[in-house]
Amino acid sequence: MKKSLAMLLAAGLVAQPVIAAAPPYTTEAPIAYMKDLSSGAVLYDKGGETRIPPASMAKMMTAHVAFRLIQKGDLKLDTKFTVRPETWQQWHGPKAGSTMFLSAGEQVSVENLLHGIVTLSGNDACVVLAEGIAGTEQAFVALMNEEGKRLGLKNSHFGTSNGWPDEGVTYVTAEDLATLAQATIEETPDLYKRFYATKSFTWGQTMGGSAIEQANRNPILGKIAGADGLKTGHTEEAGYGFTGSAEQDGRRLVMVVAGLNSFNGRIKESVRFMDWGFKAWKAQPLFKKGQTVETAEVQLGSATSVPLVAPQNLAVTLPRTASADVKVKVVYTGPIKAPIAKGQQIAQLIVQTHDTAPQVMPLVAGEDVAEAGVFGRLWNGLKSLFG
Numbered sequence: 001m002k003k004s005l006a007m008l009l010a011a012g013l014v015a016q017p018v019i020a021a022a023p024p025y026t027t028e029a030p031i032a033y034m035k036d037l038s039s040g041a042v043l044y045d046k047g048g049e050t051r052i053p054p055a056s057m058a059k060m061m062t063a064h065v066a067f068r069l070i071q072k073g074d075l076k077l078d079t080k081f082t083v084r085p086e087t088w089q090q091w092h093g094p095k096a097g098s099t100m101f102l103s104a105g106e107q108v109s110v111e112n113l114l115h116g117i118v119t120l121s122g123n124d125a126c127v128v129l130a131e132g133i134a135g136t137e138q139a140f141v142a143l144m145n146e147e148g149k150r151l152g153l154k155n156s157h158f159g160t161s162n163g164w165p166d167e168g169v170t171y172v173t174a175e176d177l178a179t180l181a182q183a184t185i186e187e188t189p190d191l192y193k194r195f196y197a198t199k200s201f202t203w204g205q206t207m208g209g210s211a212i213e214q215a216n217r218n219p220i221l222g223k224i225a226g227a228d229g230l231k232t233g234h235t236e237e238a239g240y241g242f243t244g245s246a247e248q249d250g251r252r253l254v255m256v257v258a259g260l261n262s263f264n265g266r267i268k269e270s271v272r273f274m275d276w277g278f279k280a281w282k283a284q285p286l287f288k289k290g291q292t293v294e295t296a297e298v299q300l301g302s303a304t305s306v307p308l309v310a311p312q313n314l315a316v317t318l319p320r321t322a323s324a325d326v327k328v329k330v331v332y333t334g335p336i337k338a339p340i341a342k343g344q345q346i347a348q349l350i351v352q353t354h355d356t357a358p359q360v361m362p363l364v365a366g367e368d369v370a371e372a373g374v375f376g377r378l379w380n381g382l383k384s385l386f387g
Contacts, residue, residue: 023276023280023281023319023320023321025044025273025276025280027046027257027269027272027273028260028265028269029046029257029258029259029260029269029273030046030047030239030258030259030260031046031047031048031050031052031174031241031256031257031258031259032044032045032046032047032174032255032256032257032258032273033045033046033047033048033174033175033177033178033255033256034178034253034254034255034256034273034277035178035182035253035254035255036251036252036253036277036281036283036317037182037185037186037252037253037254038250038251038252038283038313038315038317039283039314039315039316039317039351039359039361040359040360040361041316041317041359043253043277043281043317044273044277045175047174048173048174048175048178048256049154049155049173049174049175050173050174051155051171051172051173052171052172052173052174052238052241052258052259053163053165053168053170053171053172053235053237053238054163054170054171054172054177054233054238054241055163055165055233055234055235055237055238055241056098056121056123056162056163056231056232056233056234057163057172057177057231057232057233057241057242057243057258058158058160058161058162058163058170058172058233059117059118059121059126059161059162059163059231059233060177060180060181060184060230060231060243061144061147061148061158061180062117062126062129062130062140062144062161062162063114063117063118063184063195064147064180064183064184064188065133065140065143065144065147066110066114066129066133067184067187067188067191067192068147068187068188069133070110070188070191071187071188071191075110075133076110077109077110077111077114078109078110078111079109079110079132080107080108080109080110081107081108081110081113081128081129081131081132082105082106082107082132083102083103083104083105083106083107083108083124083128084104084128084131085104085105087124087127087128087131088102088103088104088105088124089104090127091123091124091127092124096123096124097123097164098120098121098122098123099120099122099123099124100113100116100117100120100122100124100125100203100204101122101124101203101204101205101212102116102122102124102125102128102203102204103204108125108128110129110132112203113125113128113129113132114129114195115195115198115201115203116201116203117129118195118196118198118231119195119198119199119200119201119214119216120201120203120214120216121217121231121232123162123164126160126161126162127161127162129161130161137160137161140161141158141159141160141161144158144161145157145158148176148180151179151180151183152179153172153176153179153180154173154175154176155171155172155173155175155176156171156172156173156176156177156180157169157170157171158170163233163235165235165237174256174258177243177256178243178254178255178256180243181229181230181243181245181254182254184229184230185229185245185252185254192228192229193228196218196228196229196230197221197227197228197229198216199215199216199221199222200213200214200215200216201213201214201216202214217232218230218231218232218242218244219232219242219244219266219267219270219271220244220246220270220271220274223271224246224271224274224275224278225246225248226246226247226248227244227245227246227274228245228246228247229244229245230243230244230245231243232266233258234263234266238258238259239258239259239260239261240258240259240260240261240262240263240265240266241256241257241258241259241260241266242255242256242257242258242266242270243255243256244256244270244274246274246278248278249283250283250313250315251278251283251315251317253274253277253278255270255273255274255277257269257270257273279320280319280320281317281318281319281320282317282318282319282320283315283316283317283318284315284316284318284326285313285314285315286310286314286315286316286326286328286349286351287310287313287314287349288310288313289310289311289312289313290309290310290366291309291310292307292308292309292366293308293309293310293330293349293363294307294308294330294347294363295307295308296308296330296332296334296335296336296346296347297334297335297336298335298336298337298338298340298369299334299335299336299337299338300337300338300371300372301337301338301339301340301369301370301371301372302338302369302370302371302372303369306336306340306346306365306366306367306369307365307366307367308330308332308346308347308363308364308365308366309363309364309365309366310349310361310363311343311345311362311363311364314349314361316351316353316359317359318353325353326351326352326353327351327352327353328349328350328351328352329349329350330347330348330349330350330363331347331348331350332346332347332348332363338369338370338371338372339368339369339370339371340365340368340369341365341368342364342365342366342367342368343364343365344364344365345362345363345364346363346364346365347362347363348360348361348362348363349361349362349363
């Protein structure tokens, strides 16, 4: 049951990214990508590694960087930043695209700026937040690119905080956008829930003094059960795009479409694509969170083995008509050397059926294993020698 992961990779038995045998689906979107976060399976990939301008989907990274700073205690939701007159001058009026309708000299909390970014797609809100956090927008953009490296975004680069066209300096891929969405959902879940599912937000006043309420442009909110994010984008260069997520019955999907040619076309395709993801595929539970899947041999440790447990509920994603005959393998390069920390990823679960390519899931150590002292090594050696 245990084989070297390197051997499996060399034999071509493990593919990355994992792509399951898909039920048929056609789309007019030039770019379309879908991943099931519950299993790690890529359900659809049309141009997923093609570099594209993200338009306002770049704001997902601006929000993500802010979320992580808040989570670490380096930024507070009630901190207020002042709208610089120069920033207001650049980012107000029809020429500035989507706006939160901020005013010059206005003090705005981080919380309200995040609503302005996530719900209203305010270009002005992005720049005010960026300048408030890092001093200048370009200094904040450096933080965005550092975070992109940490997340392993292979084909993405940010030149602005709001995705405004910049002659190709800013680019992403659908695969990277899905990775960014997954990181926000999994690493900052409370902030994700707090901001991304907001249906509308009110800020600013009309010339007549009436409050300005704007609806969230998310095309699947209220149309797909469990929809709770993420972000639309549109420029002439990029077309209409959307990165979205929804959760149903423990299955969370992330989807990306880009390059569509109309506002209504984005709505129609986003709803149809996400609906297909849930209806054409099913999840077959495998192991519950914390359940021991296998044990692994330990070398030079205070114990000779360590339990390999599921870090979360694990399931395999299958086409609705697929065979239920599931084969699983636990793979690791072993024996694993101590010390080992509880929760450390040290193995992988490889799942395959007749109808799907392999799906790869992490397994973690179920307990700490310290490095053995001299006598411990002798004792473990004797036990191994005499069985």
